[in-house]
Amino acid sequence: MNPTGYPQGHALLIGVANYQQISSLPAAILNDVNDVAATLSSPHYCAYPPANVVTLLDTNATRAAVLKGLEELAARAGPDDTACVFFSGHGGIVGSPGNEESVLVTVDSDLADIENTSISSNELAVALAQIKAKRLLVFIDACHAGGAAISKRLIDGKGHELKSGYTQDVLAKLAVGSGRALMASCRADEVSAVFPSARNSVFTTALLAGLRGAADKSSSGFIKVFDLFNYVSEEVPKLIPADQHPIFKADNLEVNFAIALSQGGKKSPHSPETTPMVQKEVPWSVLEKILVELYPFGPRDQEVWSRAGGDLSRLQLHPTGQAAWHAALRTLKQGGGGRNINFGSLLSTAKEDFANHPQLAMLKIP
Template sequence: MNSTGYPQGHALLIGVANYQQISCLPAAILNDVNDIAATLSSPMYCAYAPSNVVTLLDADATRAAVLKGLEDLSARAGPDDTVCVFFSGHGGIVGSPGNEDSILVTVDSDLGDIENTSIGSGELAAALAQIKAKRLLVFIDACHAGGAAISKRLTDCKGHEIKSGYTESIFARLAVGSGRALMASCRADEVSAVLRGARNSVFTTALLAGLRGAADKNASGFIKVFDLFSYVSEEVPKLIPNGQHPIFKADNLEVNFAVALSQGGKKAPYSPETTCMVNQDAPWSVLEQALVEIYPLGPRDQEVWSRAGGDLSRLQLHPTGQAAWHAAIRTLKQGGGGRSINFGSLLQTATEDFPNHPHLATLRAL
């Protein structure tokens, strides 16, 4: 068992730089996808299972392949999983004023038949809605400028053209639903910068740093959605003063959910700020909160309940990991859940898996 892995993490990462019929983009777009994939699947950073991180680059990022990738993602990700979808490439705006739609431009998009060869916001939103995971984060890095001002229109060699970019109303549409959020590289009237000679776009440079641990300022052992956006939104304007501001959209998001592990769960000793906050809560509540974070699939996750001496047959089934933990902790407080399990054995087992998790460390010190 890989006690510091994040098997519930799934990702679909799409990058298009070399379009078949439309102007190309900087090579940094492909680096962005490859570097995010490496960071998510690295045991030293986010600790996703490599098989759960799928990339579609250039020729592989056709309209059909992207839709199939989203379909496959919905098939393999369950309700208690965490899903990230990342797109870097051209975006376009079609339709008449007041009735505009934003489209995702795939490698095989044809400006002469753009509505049938791209992915509209309605189709993309429907595909995202099929994903059962209750934690979904979509990244859009579009409207790229490779060291110079980007054209406001996409053109081909046949005389066709459409407006480049996305609208913020479309971003909001893609973030509809409980536990759904979207992070975009820039505002609708800005460009996503790629500095000359840089390996990554400015947005992805900050995103990578955040995923590699910079967004985990309290050393919690997790990269969380609000913390990640807070970090990226602060860092990007430092690199492009007054020129680029990432945006965040969430329709019904109340929980600062974990996107990934931070440093594979191996962090420095917990911070005083975190322990002061935790000590105000009852030990049982703190333990439950920690267990929901590190074992989001419930007491069966990584066999933690059984390893702590519990009997899974004594627990009822629940639709989500959070509900399962709440019921299991209530049962344990009442003396049930198995003959050999108790508060101490459950805390000890979790601590062996995540020795530097701040909430667990605080409980052990009580």
């Protein structure tokens, strides 16, 4: 693994501002996608390989192209990878009251035939389920109209108008699965706002700051899913008080998994904020905390235990990655876990994978 990058990171970013048959959205929508793409692929921020970050903007974001993009993401993102899907544009609510369904509105959608020219929540859920990455984070910035800010609404100038946004039930459905999470820009009855002349939407303004390092308050060297949402959910209401509150959905999320490197504003490995913890704590307990963070699915994650010389058959199965690591290290301290594994080999393997992690870099063989 490249110690200066995050090669396991993959992303598909979709933005539509200039619809063919539906009301347009501010240019900030396209800036959102371009800026998130630049941040993810920047070696100074998230360090995804640029080839792994795919964008579909305006005319390139047709129904067929978006579905193909999701299919290609599923093909290239393996089980040990991290995948992000970002959509900024119109979302529409179809169906009768009490039986409402949400659709993702692509550049070629037609309000007169919306159910056949958009991507239904079922189609989107099936496409997301095909992505085998153990860590999948979906961002949706497509919500209801209203309020004083520039907002998102669906009209076509031909007398057709559609309630915009995504229902709570649909957002929950899109987050189903182990290691899957979804972050939406606002509640179902709120506006996802873009202020006049602003470069980015309110939601993406906070998201970009979080990805550029503000969400990594502990200077861990990683942007982690819970930390990112906590940051965004605190910052958005500051930008537009009482009017917009991001929401988070997860079905079976065990740990605060990393989604990217945090290269922006990273503290020195010898920072006084990080050094005392390693000096005061026993190396085994420090290593356990770090391994839970870096390999949240346990010793089988990225085959780290086997690569360090261990024998997975000597370990017991546990329901969470954190429990699996605690039991595995306890076994290792007692001399078990495999003939060729020890503290040093496990530490060395982790350092090979994540050589830029400040606390890991300071750990030494006791």
